[in-house]
Amino acid sequence: MLYSDTVETSKLVHKPWFAVVVFAVAFGLFFLLDLTGSMLGEIMRPVIGEPAQSGLYGRFAVAFVVAILFVLNVVLIGFLSLPAQVGVVWAELLILFLSFFYTFNLSFSFIAAKVPFMITQGVFTTLYVSAISIFIASAIAIVGAVAKLSNNGFAFAIASFYTSFFRGLPLLMQVYLIYLGLPQLGFIVGAVPAGVMALSLCYGAYMTEIFRAGIQSINRGQWEASRSMGFGFSLTMRRIILPQALPVIIPPTGNQFIAMLKDSSLVSVIGVWELMFLARTLGQKTFQHMEMLISAAMIYWILSICLELAQSRIERFFNKRTAR
Amino acid sequence: MKEPIIEARGVSKWYGAFQALKNINLTVAKGERIVICGPSGSGKSTLIRCFNRLESHQEGEIFVQGVRLHDKMENIAKVRTNIGMLFQDFNLFPHMTVLMNCMAGPMWVKGIAEQQAHETAMKFLERVKIPEQANKFPNQLSGGQQQRVAIARSLCMEPEIMLFDEPTSSLDPEMVSEVLETMTSLARDGMTMLCVTHEMGFARAVADRVIFMDFGEIIEQAPPNIFFEKPRFERTKLFLSQVLQH
Numbered sequence: 077m078l079y080s081d082t083v084e085t086s087k088l089v090h091k092p093w094f095a096v097v098v099f100a101v102a103f104g105l106f107f108l109l110d111l112t113g114s115m116l117g118e119i120m121r122p123v124i125g126e127p128a129q130s131g132l133y134g135r136f137a138v139a140f141v142v143a144i145l146f147v148l149n150v151v152l153i154g155f156l157s158l159p160a161q162v163g164v165v166w167a168e169l170l171i172l173f174l175s176f177f178y179t180f181n182l183s184f185s186f187i188a189a190k191v192p193f194m195i196t197q198g199v200f201t202t203l204y205v206s207a208i209s210i211f212i213a214s215a216i217a218i219v220g221a222v223a224k225l226s227n228n229g230f231a232f233a234i235a236s237f238y239t240s241f242f243r244g245l246p247l248l249m250q251v252y253l254i255y256l257g258l259p260q261l262g263f264i265v266g267a268v269p270a271g272v273m274a275l276s277l278c279y280g281a282y283m284t285e286i287f288r289a290g291i292q293s294i295n296r297g298q299w300e301a302s303r304s305m306g307f308g309f310s311l312t313m314r315r316i317i318l319p320q321a322l323p324v325i326i327p328p329t330g331n332q333f334i335a336m337l338k339d340s341s342l343v344s345v346i347g348v349w350e351l352m353f354l355a356r357t358l359g360q361k362t363f364q365h366m367e368m369l370i371s372a373a374m375i376y377w378i379l380s381i382c383l384e385l386a387q388s389r390i391e392r393f394f395n396k397r398t399a400r
Numbered sequence: 401m402k403e404p405i406i407e408a409r410g411v412s413k414w415y416g417a418f419q420a421l422k423n424i425n426l427t428v429a430k431g432e433r434i435v436i437c438g439p440s441g442s443g444k445s446t447l448i449r450c451f452n453r454l455e456s457h458q459e460g461e462i463f464v465q466g467v468r469l470h471d472k473m474e475n476i477a478k479v480r481t482n483i484g485m486l487f488q489d490f491n492l493f494p495h496m497t498v499l500m501n502c503m504a505g506p507m508w509v510k511g512i513a514e515q516q517a518h519e520t521a522m523k524f525l526e527r528v529k530i531p532e533q534a535n536k537f538p539n540q541l542s543g544g545q546q547q548r549v550a551i552a553r554s555l556c557m558e559p560e561i562m563l564f565d566e567p568t569s570s571l572d573p574e575m576v577s578e579v580l581e582t583m584t585s586l587a588r589d590g591m592t593m594l595c596v597t598h599e600m601g602f603a604r605a606v607a608d609r610v611i612f613m614d615f616g617e618i619i620e621q622a623p624p625n626i627f628f629e630k631p632r633f634e635r636t637k638l639f640l641s642q643v644l645q646h
Binding site: 301302306311 | 483
C-alpha cells in the first residue's frame with residue numbers, strides 16, 4: 077500500500093473538474109475513433125438513422141453517449157467500497173476482453189473438442205518442464221551465488237562468466253544452441269532434456285543474482301555470531317543464513333517461476349509438445365489458428381493466476397514467521 | 401602470575417592504509433577479568449575480535465591457549481568453541497527459538513545429543529534467569545533479555561574465555577543493569593573475561609585490570625583502583641573526565 081494520509085480528502089473521481097476532464101478526453105477519443113461502424117452505431121440506429129450515412133452528426137452522437145456512460149461509470153464506481161471497486165473494475169475489463177475475442181467469430185465447438193488434449197498433453201508438459209527446470213535452476217543458483225560471493229578467484233570467474241553469458245543471450249538462441257549444438261559434440265539430447273537444460277541454465281543465471289542478493293541481505297553479525305561459535309561455512313550457510321534469506325528469495329523466485337512457465341513456450345521450437353506447440357499446430361489443418369491461440373493464452377493466464385495465488389500464500393507464511 | 405591463556409606479542413593491524421592496532425603486547429592470565437575502554441575508533445573492539453580471529457592481524461603473534469592464530473590455521477573452529485563472544489547487537493539467530501539458539505552450538509558443532517543439549521540450554525537459561533522465555537523467538541524479547549540469551553548461548557558451549565564487545569551499548573538504560581549483573585556473576589565464577597565497555601562502574605567493581613586504548617595503542621593499564629584514582633597519562637585523565645562526569 078502507498079502511504080495514505082490520515083486526513084481525508086474528497087475522492088479524485090468525485091471532483092467536478094476531474095469528471096469534466098475525463099469526459100473531454102473520452103469524447104475526443106471516441107469522436108476520432110468513429111464508432112458509427114461498430115455495434116454501438118447499430119444500437120443508436122433509432123437516433124442517428126443509417127449509421128454509415130450519419131456522418132459527423134452520428135459520430136458526435138455516439139461519442140457523446142459513450143463518453144457520458146464512461147464518466148457515469150467512473151463516478152458511480154467511486155461510491156463503492158474498495159473490494160467492490162476492485163471486483164467491478166475486474167469484471168468490466170474482463171467483459172471488454174471477452175467481447176474483443178467474441179468479435180473473432182470463434183468456433184467454440186472446435187475449442188471444446190481440442191481443449192482436453194491441450195490440457196492433458198500441453199499443460200502437463202509445460203508444467204513438468206517448468207517444475208523440473210525451476211528445481212535445477214534453484215540448485216544452480218545456490219552454488220552460483222556462493223561462488224559469486226566467494227573470494228576464490230576461480231569460482232568467482234566461472235560464476236560471473238556463467239551469469240553474464242546466460243543472461244546476455246536470448247533464451248530462444250540458448251534453446252537452439254543446446255539442441256543443435258550438443259549433438260556436434262557427440263551428445264544426442266532429446267527435445268525435452270534440451271529444453272529443460274536451456275531453461276535451467278538461463279533461469280539459474282537470473283536466480284543466482286536473486287540468491288546472491290538474498291544472502292547479502294543477511295546482517296554480517298549473523299555470520300560473525302555463527303562463526304564465533306565454531307560453526308563451519310556450510311553449517312552457517314545451511315542453518316543460519318539460507319533460512320533467513322528465504323523470505324527475501326521466495327517472492328522474486330515466484331516471479332521467475334511464473335516467467336518460466338511462459339518462457340517454456342520457447343521450447344516449442346524444438347518440437348516439445350507443450351502448450352504453445354499444440355496451440356500452433358492443432359488449428360493448422362483447418363486454419364483455426366485464433367481459436368487455439370486464444371485458448372492457450374487463457375490457459376497460460378489461468379496457470380499464472382494459480383501460481384500468483386500460491387506465491388502470495390507462501391509470502392504470507394514467511395511474513396507471519398518473521399513478524400513475530 | 402598464573403598461566404597465560406591469551407598472549408599477544410607486537411600485534412599490528414591495518415585496514416588499508418589506516419593502522420587500527422599498533423604493536424599491542426598483552427598477556428591475559430587464566431581467570432583474569434579485563435576491561436578495555438577508550439574512545440570510539442581506538443581499536444578496542446578490533447583487538448578482542450583478533451583473539452577469536454574474527455579479524456586477522458598482519459604483524460606480531462597471538463596465542464590462545466597455546467595455539468598460534470594465523471592465516472592458514474585449520475583448527476580455528478576448535479579455538480572458537482572455547483571462546484564465547486558477545487556482540488553489541490546480540491546477533492541472536494532470529495529464525496530459531498531462544499532454546500534452539502542455545503542448543504544449536506552444542507548439537508551441531510560439538511555433536512552433543514539433543515536431550516543433553518536441551519538440559520544444558522535450560523541450565524544456562526536459568527542461570528541468566530529467563531528459563532520461561534525458552535520457547536519464544538528472539539524478537540519477542542526485550543534488549544536486555546536478548547543479550548542475556550546471547551550470554552546463555554555462549555555459555556552452552558562451555559567456553560573458558562568470554563569476549564564482550566560493548567554488550568550494553570545498544571540497550572535502554574534500565575536494561576543495562578540486568579546484563580551487567582549477569583556478567584558480574586560470571587566473573588565471580590572465575591571466567592576469563594575481556595570486556596570492551598564504557599560501564600566504568602562495572603570496571604571498578606569487577607575488573608582485575610583496566611586497559612585504556614587510544615589510536616590503536618594501549619596507553620595505560622592498571623588495577624581499577626589505581627586506574628581510576630591515579631591515572632598516569634593526560635589522555636587517560638581526559639577520557640575519564642569525559643565518561644565519568646555524568
